[in-house]
Amino acid sequence: MKITDETVAQLRSMATAGDAQAALKLGQLLCLTAADPSESDAFNPTWPEERWLRAAVEAHPDDIAALMLLTGRLAQQNSYWEAMLEMDPDVLAEYGQDEDTVSRRHSETKELYDRIRAAGPHDHVEAGLDELAVLLGLRARPAEPAPAAGYSFYVLEDETWSGSVRHCASIVACDAEEIRWACGQWLALSEDGFGDLTLTVYEHGSETNSIDLGQHLDNEAVDWDAAVPDLFGPRLPMGLPIPGLGLYYGFSGEAE
Template identity: 70%
Template sequence: MAITDETITRLRSTAAAGDAQAALELGRLLCLTALDPAESGDGGPTWPEEHWLRAAVKARPDDVEALTLLTGRLAQQISYWEAVLDMNPDVMAEYGEDEDTVGRRQIEAEELYARIRAAGPLGHAEAGLNELAVLLGVSGKPASETAYSFYVLEDEAQSGSVRHSATVVASDADEIRWACDEWLALSEGGFGTLTLITYVDATEVSSIDLAQHFVDGFVDWDAVDVPELSGPRLPAGLPVPGRGLYYGFSGGAE
């Protein structure tokens, strides 16, 4: 089902009233955005999903999907701020971040990961969980052979010696379309090279130059044949084994 502004408004209203499932669904969608559509920002990292995922976990402490989403996004935050710490630690202070805040996230993420594992066998999520464990530094066990299916939206541009990039990883066609529309609205048309790549069983089966389908600064999705996914889909919140890709939105410059 197509995701609209009304979808987000309805989920937000229901989640704010204390509905844990709505908080989970809203948090999952906001994982795919750089900024909550209802808020304004200064271009810095906001992690808009965190509030709602925490609400979902608080209401349902044993909900594996909520635990996985929150743990995966905390792992991404840790990776992001560790990279900033290496490149430009002064920037961290502007956002109230330092080694201590990163360390606290690390401790929390490890505790959440242990709760996921305590839930028992998780089917085809095993490979992604193993990858998450490696990223968190709690295991060196290589990922299993599960080959996931997923979408990757990539936008990038070169400015002098700096490459700016934005990436969204999702496993639902409607969600990747919505994430793309949100990114184009936020970035006022994107960075430059916007590509939608489809992987089925970890193999690239399609790469679409979305700029060829722009109408008034947005993608005309009626003109884009987005392949359907088959096989095991990447579970929401988990990284793609062996590819350095996190579920949801990520951005950066190098």
């Protein structure tokens, strides 16, 4: 189903009225954005999905899908702030963050992870949960990790260089329509992106296609019919990181 502004507005209205499933779906879509398209600046970290995913978990505390999305996104958020803490602690204060807030969020994420495990998730999510445990410091990384663990997914990357610093925005999704929507949101928020826009397709854990989306731009929008194939293998569980690749589900931004 095509995702439109009306789709998001309807989900927002239903979620605001207390519909937990609408809150979950809205939160899942907003995982794929740098900022809420109706409110914020693309270059300020906001994690617009958090409030809706928290509402979904509060309404259904044992909903594994909601727990995985919230846990994975909090883990990604903490990874971002921990990197910023190492680079420039003063920057955190500008966003109301410090070592204590990072530590509390990390503890909460571990507690949520334990709740997922206690709920008895399906075997399909085991590899992603194991990777999440590694990222949370709950277990050591395997000596020979299986890259992507057989999952199928898309990775959209937009990168540029400023001197010796690489700036990169990435979006990981496992649905063709959602990656199309997320790409459109990113191009709008970032005013047509940073620079080199690439879509990489993974099937059964292996890279099968890398597409220069710059070759498929038409009036500053991507001609998706020509650019993106559907996925056929087992999908990456929404919310969980990709084993062996160091990528989180949803939107991530970094400078290195």
